[in-house]
Amino acid sequence: MELSQLPLVLLLISNIHSGNTEGETVTLRCDIDGEGVTGWRYSWYKDGSNSVFSELQEHTFSPVTESDAGKYFCYGAERGGSRTSNIGDEVTLTVDTPQAVLSVSPQKWLTEGDPVTLICEVYGSSTGWTFSWYAVSSDYSNRYNLLSDSSRGAGGNYTFSSAALKHTGVYVCTAERGKPGYYTTYSNKQPVWVTGVSPPVSLIISPSRTQHFTSVSLSLSCEDQSNSDRWRVKRYTESLGLEDCSSSVWASQTGSTCTISSTITSDTGVYWCQSESGENYHPVNITVHPDVILESPVHPVTEGDTLTLRCLYQHSTPPNLRADFYKDGSLIQSQTTEMIIFNVSKSHEGFYYCKHSERGESPKSWISVRVSRSESQISVLHTLSSVLAVCPYLLVTVVLIFKCCRMRVLISHIHSGNTEGE
Structure with missing residues (x-):
């Protein structure tokens, strides 16, 4: 055929x-x-x-x-x-292979009390997934601990309505679908960093800035009021994940001080202080970059203070550059060696970087702004004084009402007695 x-x-x-x-x-x-x-x-x-x-x-x-x-x-x-x-x-x-992808909204950097949502999605796939969220263990076991109140089948969002210091950490998610259940692999890791208003310990960085050049010495110290050595410096980097300074090859720790003798770009990450009981405090985002960096404060700026930013270049003396300054991607000042913001407010919070036409641009740094303690105290005192000012009037009103009630009862009794005697 x-x-x-x-x-x-x-x-x-x-x-x-x-x-x-x-x-x-x-x-x-x-x-x-x-x-x-x-x-x-x-x-x-x-x-x-x-x-x-x-x-x-x-x-x-x-x-x-x-x-x-x-x-x-x-x-x-x-x-x-x-x-x-x-x-x-x-x-x-x-x-x-379906891949779960985790993102954080609105941002990874938070102040105590801020809301934050972990969003888990399965890209390129149909609906019908249920989700679980995990916190990555901070020790070397690299365990994934299921969040105790992790919701399954309620969509791809997990929300901390009021972030606390204990929520500082690294998170992943997975998705499941069908019977028998089919699971995705673990998602990418997403860090969440919560800065306390008054943390019991401070991470002191020398030189005192969040961005640093390569091939320089960098010191990080955990300092508390008692000047104790019970703190250790930990970090999270994209390339190596969670690490402890005291048992690392990239640095050495003496007491509560961690020293990196010669920085490299892979040292870029988040550094914080951890107590003996495993509590995490005062996370700071540190960036190591060659050539151009932005000099910005390590700690959050208090409302009403002055914020000064400088654009630095590694291979010049002095290192300052005449550069353009940006906030959240928008140009806010051009061709100056430094940018000064007087009377800082919450509206100045955001990501800043500088750019030079020939040298290039710096990495981005998050500038956090917190409410001053004095303003908070004034607000509390104002509330208390308002309450105390009103109290005498409330007291007089209650006494008058009480007397009126007693008078009405007395008149009622007299009237009742007269009626019986008639």
């Missing part, structure tokens, strides 16, 4: 698309257009193999897995006859 006389093979694949996701259902179906043939015996082949993969007209992967990916074609032979089909066109089945 010549090729042109062979029955036509139609290879149909249901629910297949570019980049099918593990856990979905995918069906391969082989239809043969052959007149006068009452029944066909089907043979499926995968990736050019001579072995028959399946003998069903319709083969279903439920759920489809990464190992099912490949090139498929089908072939038919007449049951009880001699007719055979031609070989169908090859179809490629691709299968992607």
